[in-house]
Amino acid sequence: MGILDGKTVVVTGASRGIGAEIARIFAKEGGKVVCAARTLKEGDHPLEGSLQKTVSDINEAGGEAKPVAVNISLPEDCERLFAETHELYGKVDVLVNNAALTYFIPVRDYPVNRWMRSWAVNFHAPFLLSQLALEDMISAGSGSIVNISSGAAIGPGRGPYPNVPPNSGGTCYGAEKAALERFTQGLAQEVYGDGISVTCVSPSQVVPTPGTVFHNLVTGMDDPRGEHPELMAKAALLLATEPLDKVTGRVTYSQQILKEFGWVNEAKGTGVDQDRVGSGYSQV
Numbered sequence: 001m002g003i004l005d006g007k008t009v010v011v012t013g014a015s016r017g018i019g020a021e022i023a024r025i026f027a028k029e030g031g032k033v034v035c036a037a038r039t040l041k042e043g044d045h046p047l048e049g050s051l052q053k054t055v056s057d058i059n060e061a062g063g064e065a066k067p068v069a070v071n072i073s074l075p076e077d078c079e080r081l082f083a084e085t086h087e088l089y090g091k092v093d094v095l096v097n098n099a100a101l102t103y104f105i106p107v108r109d110y111p112v113n114r115w116m117r118s119w120a121v122n123f124h125a126p127f128l129l130s131q132l133a134l135e136d137m138i139s140a141g142s143g144s145i146v147n148i149s150s151g152a153a154i155g156p157g158r159g160p161y162p163n164v165p166p167n168s169g170g171t172c173y174g175a176e177k178a179a180l181e182r183f184t185q186g187l188a189q190e191v192y193g194d195g196i197s198v199t200c201v202s203p204s205q206v207v208p209t210p211g212t213v214f215h216n217l218v219t220g221m222d223d224p225r226g227e228h229p230e231l232m233a234k235a236a237l238l239l240a241t242e243p244l245d246k247v248t249g250r251v252t253y254s255q256q257i258l259k260e261f262g263w264v265n266e267a268k269g270t271g272v273d274q275d276r277v278g279s280g281y282s283q284v
Contacts, residue, residue, distance in 0.1 A: 002030030003241045008089040010081065012072055012129065013099030015039040016049025017209030018148065021229035022096055022236050023054050027063030029237065032089045036081050037099065040069040047210040072099055073120035078128040091136035094240050097126035097180075098148040104169035115172060122176040123183070130187060134196070142195045144240040147184050148232070149202040149251070151270050153177035153279045177202075181251045181281040188249035197248040199239040200281075203232050204255035204269030227254065227269065234258060251281040 009026050013019035014035035027033045039045040041052045051067035058065040068084050070077040085092055101121040103114050130145055137143025152174035181200050188198035205227040235254040238261055239247050250257070253271030256278075258264040270276040277283070 002028065003237075004094070005030035007031050007093040008085065008091060009033045009094040009096070009240075010036060010085055010092055010129070010133070011096045011098060012036045012125070013148075014054050015045070015051050016047060016054075018203075018207055018229050018232045019096075019098040020049060020054040020057075021233040022098060023065060024058055024061070024063075025230070025233040025237055026094070026096075026240075027058040027065050028061065029241075031064075031094065033058065033063070033065040034068055034081070034085045034088060035065055036068050036070050036072070038069060038071050040067060049210055072125040072129070073101075073117055075128055078125060078132060081129070082132040091140060092133050092143070093137070093140070094144045094146070095129060095133040096146045096148065096236055096240070097129060098236075099125065100148070100150075100173075102170075102173050105172070106169045107171050109169075110172060118172055119176060122173065123179050126180060127183065130198075134191065134194075137196045138191070138194045144197045145187070145199070146236045146239050147180050147198070147200040148236070149180055149184075149200050149279075150174075150177045151202055151206075153181055153202070153281075154270075178279065178281075181279060184251060185249050185281060185284075192244070192248060195244060197239070197242075197244045199247050199249070200251045201232065201235045201239060201257065202253050202270070202278075203227055204253040204267065204271055207232055231255060231258065231264075234263060238263060251279065253278055253282065 009031040011023045014023040015037035023033050023035050035051050035054050039050045042050045055065045055067045066088050070081045152170050184200040207229050208226045231254045235257050255267035256271030259267035271278045
């Protein structure tokens with residue numbers, strides 16, 4: 001028996017990294033998981049990971065999962081994702097907006113088409129998918145939406161800036177994640193009376209994934225600056241399953257929320273360390 005028995009779960013960006021780990025842990029807890037991403041099979045993307053691999057891992061472990069290959073930057077693909085989910089498992093109980101697209105490019109050099117595509121994936125898709133999920137959740141009188149944010153939402157603070165880091169091209173991505181955190185709390189307030197929880201969580205430390213390793217944010221799983229993807233997956237599970245009044249509207253960090261609820265004994269990083277307090281939305 002698991003805490004998600006009988007629940008239908010949609011996880012975006014489930015082909016690798018945090019999304020794949022969320023899908024695995026949610027399925028282990030009994031959820032019927034629809035894994036969504038662009039990369040259906042190995043070799044479709046330069047980075048390691050695919051929907052077929054995630055779903056195969058889940059099914060071999062005794063879980064229930066299906067792949068749906070979609071490009072969530074397209075509204076019609078967001079609609080198709082929910083239509084296929086309804087055919088597979090029925091109405092959606094849990095939505096995890098995890099998919100992300102990152103280009104580390106300074107604003108002055110940022111191609112407009114990439115800027116628009118980045119916002120489509122990182123902010124507009126969570127809006128569209130949340131709208132679609134609400135159609136199921138409001139009628140059920142319950143549900144959970146978990147948005148995955150990033151420490152990039154914190155920003156560099158006020159100047160002067162004598163030492164600009166070499167990977168300082170995260171203005172677009174950081175703005176998108178800050179917007180997602182504000183969206184989380186606004187939507188949580190709107191649907192509170194419908195019994196729907198809306199939350200947001202970021203890693204307390206950088207999670208080693210094919211993407212973060214590619215961008216040289218960490219070197220791999222053994223990098224002491226990072227945290228295992230399982231911590232983010234467990235934090236998402238906590239937020240998706242704890243009672244509404246305990247979590248809705250929370251903008252938090254993986255190890256912070258796990259320590260607060262007693263799911264881990266030790267914690268560090270953003271949201272925990274005194275010099276890494278988190279974003280403004282995590283303080284209210």
